[in-house]
Amino acid sequence: MDAALQSIHEKVQNEQRIDADDCRALFASNDLLALGRIANLARERKNGNRAFYNINRHINYSNVCYVDCKFCEFGQPKSSPKAYELSMSEMERMGREAAAQGATEFHIVGGLHPDLKLDYYENLLRTFKSVAPGVHLKAFTAVEIDYFAKISRLSVEEVLKRLIAAGLGSMPGGGAEVMTERVRKLVFPNKIGAERWLEIHRIAHGLGLRSNATLLYGHVENDEDKVVHLQKLRDLQDETGGFQTFIPLSFVPYDTQLAHLPPPTGLSDLKHIAISRIFLDNFAHVKVYWIMTGIKVAQLALNFGADDIDGTVMQERIVHMAGAETPEGLHVDELVKLIREAGREPVERDTLYNIVSRAA
């Protein structure tokens, strides 16, 4: 280990917080095994040998979106042949089927649709609650919540209260992308920026909702952008404690407007997992999202800082519309096998990290 990593290693061993300069040193290093060793220390201190997974289903009600982020092929204008909107009856069927397969979570997100109103989203949540009352609804990114507030002319707090009354259980971590103005201007100029994203999560945490946070890496961002991003998340977490999980998202370029960029390598994927585990000392969990990294890297990530491998997903659209080559879903037995083979103890969790025990 070089001197910078050695000093970070010592800090982590002594449970001392590392600072932004240390984080810069982590990004500057490609000594993957050293990064993994330090991250694993932090990971095992927090979560022991456990590796969490869940049985979940992603439901993307519509991909109609006027925002046009360069990294995203999921969002489409209404006139696009690729645009779709699921009917309520179709979503009821999806909800019923997933609940019958043991799902404990529906992950519900979509584009910023120009026509739908707040009552549509309330009705959506109520519909899922009526077909699957026991299933947790993790729904709507901060970007959607901001949009619902605009179209309904209500405050974010009011919107969240109405959605909670309709069944909202927590919020996913999407839409944060990279929280610097430099990157926002380059790849998502029409989307809310860092301060608004953070403010919405702060309000959600104040209402008792738990949420996740993400970083979309591997496109035009540089290391400094990522240090700033992680620092903002750590600061908000110090303030509210409302984040559960951090999920580094590996960019899938193929069919996007950034198709000329090479996809992140396996080394880069593991490095982002490790650095986030080391720096975000106040996040209980770091998740590797196998849909984006691929299954092979996800399995390795369980020894490079990740303690969670997400879930069955069942049908993924966001990065599959961008050309992802991973499966759209995995059977729970495959997840468990991957975890066991990595030497970890598979633990089924629900969205709020309660352990799920099922009759054998």
Ligand code: V47
């Ligand atoms: O916000 C869009 C990203 C996110 C691409 O909270 C892309 O548990 C890679 O946030 N390549 C949505 N990423 C997904 C997300 C998520 C996923 C799993 C679990 C959780 C959670 C949250 O996907 C978007 C955006 O950052 N995205 N296009 C792409 N081409």
